[in-house]
Amino acid sequence: MSKQSYRIEIAGESALILYFAEHMSADISQRVLQATQALHSALADVLVDLTPSYASLLVCYNPLFTDHFAVRQRIHHTLSALSQQSEQSGQLVELPVYYSEESGPDLARVAKLHQLSIEQVIELHQQQSYRVYAIGFAPGFAYLGELNEQLATPRLDSPRAKVPKGAVAIADRQTAVYPAVSPGGWNLIGLCPVSMFTPDQTPSMPVAVGDEVRFKAIDKAEFLKLGGVL
Amino acid sequence: MTGIRIEQPGILSLLQDQGRFGQSQLGLTTGGPADAEAFRWANALLGNTPGSCCIEISMGGLELTMLQPSRIAVCGAEMPLRINQQPKPLWQSHPVQAGDIIELAMATAGLRSYLAVDGGFQLTPQFGSLSTVVREGIGGLDGGKLKVGQQLAIGTHQNKPNWQLPKSYRPDYQAPLKLRLIEGYQSDDFSIASKQRFYQHTFRISQQSDRMGYRLEGLALSSQRRSMLSEGICYGAVQVPPDGQPIVLLSDRQTLGGYPKLGSVLSLDCWQLAQRSAGTELHFEAISIEQAHNTLHLAEQQFQRRLQHLQPVV
Numbered sequence: 001m002s003k004q005s006y007r008i009e010i011a012g013e014s015a016l017i018l019y020f021a022e023h024m025s026a027d028i029s030q031r032v033l034q035a036t037q038a039l040h041s042a043l044a045d046v047l048v049d050l051t052p053s054y055a056s057l058l059v060c061y062n063p064l065f066t067d068h069f070a071v072r073q074r075i076h077h078t079l080s081a082l083s084q085q086s087e088q089s090g091q092l093v094e095l096p097v098y099y100s101e102e103s104g105p106d107l108a109r110v111a112k113l114h115q116l117s118i119e120q121v122i123e124l125h126q127q128q129s130y131r132v133y134a135i136g137f138a139p140g141f142a143y144l145g146e147l148n149e150q151l152a153t154p155r156l157d158s159p160r161a162k163v164p165k166g167a168v169a170i171a172d173r174q175t176a177v178y179p180a181v182s183p184g185g186w187n188l189i190g191l192c193p194v195s196m197f198t199p200d201q202t203p204s205m206p207v208a209v210g211d212e213v214r215f216k217a218i219d220k221a222e223f224l225k226l227g228g229v230l
Numbered sequence: 231m232t233g234i235r236i237e238q239p240g241i242l243s244l245l246q247d248q249g250r251f252g253q254s255q256l257g258l259t260t261g262g263p264a265d266a267e268a269f270r271w272a273n274a275l276l277g278n279t280p281g282s283c284c285i286e287i288s289m290g291g292l293e294l295t296m297l298q299p300s301r302i303a304v305c306g307a308e309m310p311l312r313i314n315q316q317p318k319p320l321w322q323s324h325p326v327q328a329g330d331i332i333e334l335a336m337a338t339a340g341l342r343s344y345l346a347v348d349g350g351f352q353l354t355p356q357f358g359s360l361s362t363v364v365r366e367g368i369g370g371l372d373g374g375k376l377k378v379g380q381q382l383a384i385g386t387h388q389n390k391p392n393w394q395l396p397k398s399y400r401p402d403y404q405a406p407l408k409l410r411l412i413e414g415y416q417s418d419d420f421s422i423a424s425k426q427r428f429y430q431h432t433f434r435i436s437q438q439s440d441r442m443g444y445r446l447e448g449l450a451l452s453s454q455r456r457s458m459l460s461e462g463i464c465y466g467a468v469q470v471p472p473d474g475q476p477i478v479l480l481s482d483r484q485t486l487g488g489y490p491k492l493g494s495v496l497s498l499d500c501w502q503l504a505q506r507s508a509g510t511e512l513h514f515e516a517i518s519i520e521q522a523h524n525t526l527h528l529a530e531q532q533f534q535r536r537l538q539h540l541q542p543v544v
Contacts, residue, residue: 009414009415010412010413010415010493010519011414011415011462011464011491012412012465012466012494013412013494013523014464014497015465015494017461022459024459048251048252049251049252049254049260050252050254051254051255051485053459053460054459054460056459056461058462058463060465063522063523063526064527134486136254136484136485137257138365138366139368140257141257180367197257199357199367200356
């Protein structure tokens with residue numbers, strides 16, 4: 001990776017942030033992931049945490065062991081040694097979804113907004129695979145992109161106080177599965193019976209940053225059989 | 231029966247160790263003590279391993295019964311401490327016996343205190359830490375705040391001498407507060423004029439302040455940036471949402487966020503901030519990253535020196 005392909009800014013007394021671009025793309029996301037993996041081992045002796053996101057990587061270090069000059073230098077040294085490797089692909093994860101007006105209270109409104117039938121919305125949502133760009137907001141909340149442009153839907157004007165666990169949601173050109181009951185402003189189009197975050201299991205999440213996710217429509221009977229709750 | 235039993239949990243009492251690190255890729259925040267300085271002293275006065283699990287008591291009202299002999303130390307906000315009805319000083323270790331009742335009244339200065347026991351509270355860590363983050367339902371006994379009747383295991387009783395921190399070394403939570411800010415992140419998107427006004431302005435802590443972040447009221451700031459991608463948020467980051475009122479993000483902050491940030495407040499000052507309640511006035515001062523590192527090293531040396539100057543309790 002050349003030095004010009006990212007810039008480093010100070011984030012705080014013990015954190016630097018690397019910016020790879022100002023926009024999201026699978027290619028940028030891949031570079032963030034590659035840098036995350038490389039710095040995880042290269043900075044191990046001073047590292048506190050690494051937080052990758054769409055086009056940035058936050059590097060938190062222990063300021064009693066090193067300083068920002070040394071960390072910058074080690075970042076440049078590590079990243080310049082990375083070749084433009086052939087794309088390492090993450091695992092492909094299939095998530096079942098019970099799409100319906102019963103399980104997705106915004107499904108009909110989304111369809112109407114885009115002048116599509118409910119069946120077309122479901123078809124467009126499950127016909128492609130999505131990349132896991134970032135995990136955050138809440139434990140296990142994976143930001144998946146990019147949604148078909150025909151489904152791009154703004155967030156609700158007023159967020160719901162309670163979105164159910166497993167809710168499959170869309171906002172702008174992103175989609176996600178809510179890992180737990182929480183407030184939320186995304187449009188709900190279905191329910192997924194697979195738990196996105198199980199603290200006492202290893203791994204605790206079915207997906208990681210860089211993985212590909214594909215949704216598969218299931219009917220109500222199968223949803224309930226897989227442990228789904230309405 | 232061993233350990234301790236919670237008789238009254240008070241307003242908000244949480245089990246906290248040093249925090250949960252290296253898990254932000256799962257979306258898990260760090261948690262950890264809101265005031266890492268008082269937390270560190272509570273463990274140090276007992277000779278515990280640094281980072282041992284304590285109870286963080288916000289505002290006060292905790293009452294517990296010892297079920298085994300141990301020693302305790304309470305550091306932080308001025309919460310009147312009583313052991314079996316007898317007033318006892320804070321910032322000092324005290325021997326306790328099975329059956330002793332420990333009470334912490336409401337704080338008269340500061341907001342949070344830390345109760346440490348010999349060997350720390352003993353629980354099964356989740357993602358490498360015991361720290362409770364209520365919003366995530368992770369850590370502590372059941373991911374939540376302490377409740378009446380809960381019983382907690384503690385470490386082995388150490389028959390060591392008792393120590394106190396000299397008064398002159400204790401922080402003053404009523405002192406005027408200045409937050410030293412290391413500019414960074416999107417600071418270039420704020421105009422020089424608006425930053426000048428920011429540093430001259432006196433802000434006030436809003437009611438909407440908690441372990442996640444402290445919202446400030448006062449001058450509205452605006453950045454020239456229209457939209458940005460969500461990115462990692464470090465401890466102390468000063469985020470400016472569309473209403474222009476800055477938020478200082480603390481231990482329970484969300485891992486990612488998409489609002490412009492001016493930079494981050496020095497950790498030492500974040501701990502002081504977390505000891506202040508709504509309505510407190512404060513202002514910001516810019517410092518360089520080099521000044522910040524120098525200050526952190528000096529603070530560490532000062533802690534080590536003070537550790538050598540503990541006074542024995544007679």
